[in-house]
Amino acid sequence: MCASAASSESDAILQCIQAVRADLALLVGQGSLADYIPELAKVDPSKFGIAVATVDGRVLSAGDADEPFSVQSISKVFALTLALGKVGDALWKRVGREPSGTAFNSIVQLEHERGLPRNPFINAGAIVVTDVLLAGHQPKEAIGEMVRFVRSLADDETIAIDPSVAESEKAHGFRNAALASFMKSWGNLVHPVELTLGVYFHSCALAMSCAQLARAGLFLANGGRSPLTGLNVVSRARARRINALMLTCGHYDGSGDFAFRVGLPGKSGVGGGILAIVPGVAAIAVWSPGLDVHGNSLVGTRALELITQRMGWSIFGP
Numbered sequence: 154m155c156a157s158a159a160s161s162e163s164d165a166i167l168q169c170i171q172a173v174r175a176d177l178a179l180l181v182g183q184g185s186l187a188d189y190i191p192e193l194a195k196v197d198p199s200k201f202g203i204a205v206a207t208v209d210g211r212v213l214s215a216g217d218a219d220e221p222f223s224v225q226s227i228s229k230v231f232a233l234t235l236a237l238g239k240v241g242d243a244l245w246k247r248v249g250r251e252p253s254g255t256a257f258n259s260i261v262q263l264e265h266e267r268g269l270p271r272n273p274f275i276n277a278g279a280i281v282v283t284d285v286l287l288a289g290h291q292p293k294e295a296i297g298e299m300v301r302f303v304r305s306l307a308d309d310e311t312i313a314i315d316p317s318v319a320e321s322e323k324a325h326g327f328r329n330a331a332l333a334s335f336m337k338s339w340g341n342l343v344h345p346v347e348l349t350l351g352v353y354f355h356s357c358a359l360a361m362s363c364a365q366l367a368r369a370g371l372f373l374a375n376g377g378r379s380p381l382t383g384l385n386v387v388s389r390a391r392a393r394r395i396n397a398l399m400l401t402c403g404h405y406d407g408s409g410d411f412a413f414r415v416g417l418p419g420k421s422g423v424g425g426g427i428l429a430i431v432p433g434v435a436a437i438a439v440w441s442p443g444l445d446v447h448g449n450s451l452v453g454t455r456a457l458e459l460i461t462q463r464m465g466w467s468i469f470g471p
């Protein structure tokens with residue numbers, strides 16, 4: 154793209170996200186905070202940030218886009234990418250690839266399906282993915298590897314874990330302990346439950362801003378290669394498949410509605426963030442802490458819906 158076309162595209166994106174932010178100002182604060190992790194209930198519900206990182210390396214942002222927040226389940230995308238790099242398709246013997254149609258922390262299906270989680274984005278699936286990351290490591294090393302990986306993706310050494318969020322979740326993570334223990338009983342966890350959960354809680358407690366998240370997700374918009382660092386993170390085929398899983402499973406029992414309204418692969422977190430991928434074009438990160446009934450950002454989803462409509466960015470057509 155010539156320089157003037159690139160700058161007019163940047164202008165259009167910036168105008169779009171500024172307008173979306175203004176249009177949704179009155180909605181901000183709606184929804185509920187994830188108070189089952191007490192530390193997340195302390196977050197200011199009026200925060201609202203949007204960042205778009207384009208495949209030619211520009212980052213456009215609006216609102217609170219440079220303020221780190223708890224990425225929570227968005228980390229499952231990075232954990233899955235790392236685990237696939239370690240064990241490849243063998244991962245699919247331990248985790249499925251189907252939407253669950255159930256809540257992110259549901260145990261019902263897991264019992265019917267003998268400890269084999271439906272997909273890597275529900276909590277049970279992400280706990281198995283984390284168990285893969287622990288192989289051959291002490292928990293601290295596995296956590297360090299995850300942090301280094303995300304820093305390298307975003308090309309930003311300042312990204313860190315918020316230890317108070319990790320502790321808060323550990324102290325209240327009874328549901329995850331149940332899921333992990335149940336899978337252990339079926340032989341689908343190799344490591345001790347408390348070690349795998351420790352790494353899982355720390356990964357969820359990564360703190361990143363919208364700008365950092367959009368940059369970290371950019372390899373998925375660019376055929377597996379980071380345009381920021383030139384690093385080949387995954388193959389083109391693997392990037393497509395991760396995007397497919399984000400589309401079908403990234404919002405749990407709200408995934409169908411997210412595809413209907415936004416039309417992009419996306420992954421939400423109970424910290425109120427969403428990472429969405431526009432293949433070949435950009436990665437978008439939004440943050441607004443108020444959640445809908447499925448635990449996905451209420452205003453964040455609306456913002457993405459408006460952005461994709463106005464920019465013609467749905468994967469299902471302009």
Ligand code: DON
Pocket residue numbers: 224225226227257258276322329354357421422423424447448449
């Ligand atoms: O395990 C949990 O419940 C949280 N650490 C993550 C859940 C989450 O982010 C669900 N996403 N919307």
